[in-house]
Amino acid sequence: MKAEILSIGDELLIGQTINTNASWMGEQLNLIGAGLERVTTITDTREAILVGLKTATGRSQVVLITGGLGPTKDDITKYTLCEFFGTRLVRNPEVLARVEDYFTKRGRTMLETNRQQADLPESCTVLPNELGTASGMWFEREGCIVVSLPGVPYEMKHLMETQVLPRLKKQFSLPAIVHRTALTQGIGESFLAEIIRDWENELRSAGLSLAYLPSPGIVRLRITAKGEIREELERKVSEFEAKLLPLIDAYYYGNDNDKLEDVLGKIMLENKLTLATAESCTGGFIAHRITSVPGSSAYFLGSVVSYSNNVKIRQLNVSPESISEYGAVSQEVVEQMAKGVQQLLHADCSIAVSGVAGPDGGSEDKPVGTVWIAVCYKDKIYSRKFLFEKDRERNITRAALTGMMVLRQLILGKIPA
């Protein structure tokens, strides 16, 4: 099956928006064994869209389009699709009801432009969008499928997951493909490659492939097997995975789409533990990550973001002498922060971070990227100094991930208290 994407939008061409949609869609297509051959980004003019549609439908079996479905005048995808497919807009009563409901629930006045979101091409199958007012549209003509999706990422993803991918899997006989991803935290790509070298050679000899997918603080290792018989591939992948895990035990925390905050949350629930954080340089980012998990209120009590030293002293009971003697970025202070918030919020576990996120504030002794992390698990405490990078955002992310990972390891007995 040959698929391509047409991304519509001037904002993509002038660098105002990065085309993350195409990237995510490519990944999803790949995961179901459907190859993406091409992504074309074009301006939102009638001419460009028509040329794009003609070229794409002439060579691909599936064309996925994003963008240009908003209610305003500059969104012309729908009209151009009508022209291309020789059809006309008709008001769809179910979509109209949903759009009206969307506005009623929000107590907002509905405008005629909003109502027009329910005008959809007569010849398409409407893909209902439960998260917004722009519907997806599924066209078929001469063996080619054209799907138009809204450009808003979460609406596009929702429609892909609930409608487009299931339909494609049904309509095409795609090769069997099995992916398994092992997630690691706290080790760089090249060091990981060194540790698993023999295993990787053996894997490749067996006809499987491996991808290293790095992001700040995390390397995902994705094993892929392609072939005819899914069960056979599953067996092979599981076999190699079983050999991999002992090699990376010190860094491994989960599989596939697990997030560290999900993993930590499950440990909290399973062990009936409660959690609090005390954050200086991460500025609330750990609490944010933890509370991004639905249901985290069952174990997360709260956080004290102690950006100023006064807050460290008054709220977290850090000794002013320790701050003046060792500095706020020190083992003494970060351990007092961890114990302080644990006691203050009556939590079983805590994570505390104090560091120099940058770009300013570094010294010879404590350059930008120096971060002290302490974690408490009941009466156990563990602390360690890390040296991350020069970049503020990456330092905040890596400190947050490391804090969560270190707490996981302490609770599971993988590091000594």
Next chain:
Amino acid sequence: MKAEILSIGDELLIGQTINTNASWMGEQLNLIGAGLERVTTITDTREAILVGLKTATGRSQVVLITGGLGPTKDDITKYTLCEFFGTRLVRNPEVLARVEDYFTKRGRTMLETNRQQADLPESCTVLPNELGTASGMWFEREGCIVVSLPGVPYEMKHLMETQVLPRLKKQFSLPAIVHRTALTQGIGESFLAEIIRDWENELRSAGLSLAYLPSPGIVRLRITAKGEIREELERKVSEFEAKLLPLIDAYYYGNDNDKLEDVLGKIMLENKLTLATAESCTGGFIAHRITSVPGSSAYFLGSVVSYSNNVKIRQLNVSPESISEYGAVSQEVVEQMAKGVQQLLHADCSIAVSGVAGPDGGSEDKPVGTVWIAVCYKDKIYSRKFLFEKDRERNITRAALTGMMVLRQLILGKIPA
């Protein structure tokens, strides 16, 4: 001048790497008045590259290619360019000297594959790469320019800035182009369109264009003018901007790349104010956004993330009776949170949020998306209920942005206390 980009690389199509290069290049071309008409991302096979080159050179005057120039076997761009332009590789002595120097300085052993980086097509102008071993290549044939650049972002950017953009500016007489973006918070795209309809019609009649660029909680309005004389365009854009701002005063917070947290930070610094947050459903996200700004420690004192009611009561001095009578998501509680954190951390200003982020926890009375926000500015307090969406992440983002915006408006006297 018609330009397009050919991005080469499987990693871009399977979602392993996001095509940030194309986005950055588009922005740079736009800034010099050279329109980018299209970006095509293709696999790194000979066939795909040849088809891509043929199609692109047939319709554009400038084709910029990235990727596929590494030293390994799977990097075939150079060979395919030779085939396309009917030329051959010759070893370039200056490039060879630089590649050798590159390895010597890093104390690394040089392999024959590294030396081959100095083999370049005979018919191209070599663009020296001072940051890596893959040279840029500039071809011209039948009025079409084809430039091949390495895919490593900082090497590509360096070659663009030092070589490609200056050469393009010299070779083409480019139109002047002026963009100005006004940023709004707290109003949807279609309502904004309603408010500025007459202005927008006038703008379009004057030959300027307007784009609505929405993201959760924010709509950016981008005015664009193209023409001959930059000063004339600047004047036109400023004139229309001046008429726009009074219309959107209740929602406007900045221009171009301003972030709300930057804008709020500047207000804090200019007025010598300090800030604290008390966060329930945003779970530390407001503190995170505020502390993502370098230097925010000058005004941000800290936050109490009061996820549990006990933390609201014990740390923030919220009355247990208010919680049991009105619920944690209520005007009474959120106002007590705002005052509580203001007093606790001795801050001039505070932002407090309590809401139902979802997906669970909603009721008929307080459905998912219900968020109470209170802000304090010295002895003034303002609070309001909002109804956002069904999606947890978007609710957190919108609540955070709204909290910052409401505080801005209160300090600037744009809403009554």
